[in-house]
Amino acid sequence: MSSRPIGVFDSGVGGLTVLKELIRRLPKERFVYFGDMARAPYGPKSKETVTRFSRQIVNFLMKQEVKAIVVACNTASAMALEALEKEFELPIIGVVKPGVKAAAETTNSGHIGLIGTEATIESGIYEDYLKEYRPDVKLTGRSCPLFVSLVEEGCIEDPVTTEIARRYMSGFKDTGMDTLIMGCTHFPMIEDTIQRAVGEGVRLVNPAFETARSTQEMLSEKDLLNKKDIPVNEEAYRFYVSDAPERFRRIASLFLPLSIGEAKQIAIEEY
Numbered sequence: 472m473s474s475r476p477i478g479v480f481d482s483g484v485g486g487l488t489v490l491k492e493l494i495r496r497l498p499k500e501r502f503v504y505f506g507d508m509a510r511a512p513y514g515p516k517s518k519e520t521v522t523r524f525s526r527q528i529v530n531f532l533m534k535q536e537v538k539a540i541v542v543a544c545n546t547a548s549a550m551a552l553e554a555l556e557k558e559f560e561l562p563i564i565g566v567v568k569p570g571v572k573a574a575a576e577t578t579n580s581g582h583i584g585l586i587g588t589e590a591t592i593e594s595g596i597y598e599d600y601l602k603e604y605r606p607d608v609k610l611t612g613r614s615c616p617l618f619v620s621l622v623e624e625g626c627i628e629d630p631v632t633t634e635i636a637r638r639y640m641s642g643f644k645d646t647g648m649d650t651l652i653m654g655c656t657h658f659p660m661i662e663d664t665i666q667r668a669v670g671e672g673v674r675l676v677n678p679a680f681e682t683a684r685s686t687q688e689m690l691s692e693k694d695l696l697n698k699k700d701i702p703v704n705e706e707a708y709r710f711y712v713s714d715a716p717e718r719f720r721r722i723a724s725l726f727l728p729l730s731i732g733e734a735k736q737i738a739i740e741e742y
């Protein structure tokens with residue numbers, strides 16, 4: 472069981488920021504990544520739809536005989552994780568809880584900021600989890616949907632992104648927060664720009680990093696960590712998409728420090 476791969480999924484390419492951290496922390500693990508390129512973005516979609524999509528993806532990943540699943544997408548973690556945990560028996564971990572926990576441990580002022588997609592911000596799930604760790608801490612959210620497109624267009628260090636960040640953060644950054652959760656897969660890619668826009672006094676929390684740590688802990692607790700070295704090749708890291716494999720490969724090269732082999736297109740609606 473422990474030599475089986477870990478399944479990771481996202482609405483598209485963004486989840487590769489999570490995969491990157493997972494590979495860094497768990498170099499002996501194999502991964503199967505699914506990017507739902509045909510149905511992205513999830514950010515503006517309803518809970519019902521995102522849950523249905525996520526369920527199909529978990530079914531697909533289970534057919535790949537994964538030992539655990541990481542929901543790399545913030546939107547899917549916010550909207551579908553609870554349903555998935557009830558429906559499936561294998562360990563499923565999302566990015567919301569690890570991010571909230573790290574932010575709750577970081578804040579001194581007792582005020583956390585959250586940026587993400589509309590769906591993530593409106594779900595209220597961050598507030599719910601925060602109540603479990605630090606009911607005394609306040610959270611203010613701001614949706615920043617344009618960041619997703621800017622990153623996918625490769626506008627990483629770019630004046631347009633700087634200006635959009637300045638507008639998103641103006642007013643928001645002055646609400647008293649000292650910690651800001653980058654609650655969307657794409658945002659760590661423009662961490663420096665966000666940091667400049669929000670000011671040096673605010674600490675950024677990257678849920679991708681925290682999720683990799685939580686995944687390691689969870690696998691260790693369940694005695695599921697792979698102990699043997701693995702060859703770093705296309706068999707160790709497999710990629711599947713619901714559409715646009717070439718676009719996926721192209722954007723993936725921005726996100727991942729390793730070149731990915733083929734991304735196989737599959738009919739996700741059949742799962």
Ligand code: DGL
Pocket residue numbers: 481482483485486511512513514515543544545546547587588591619654655656657
């Ligand atoms: N992966 C999504 C998230 O982390 C961002 C892109 C989308 O809206 O699908 O929320």
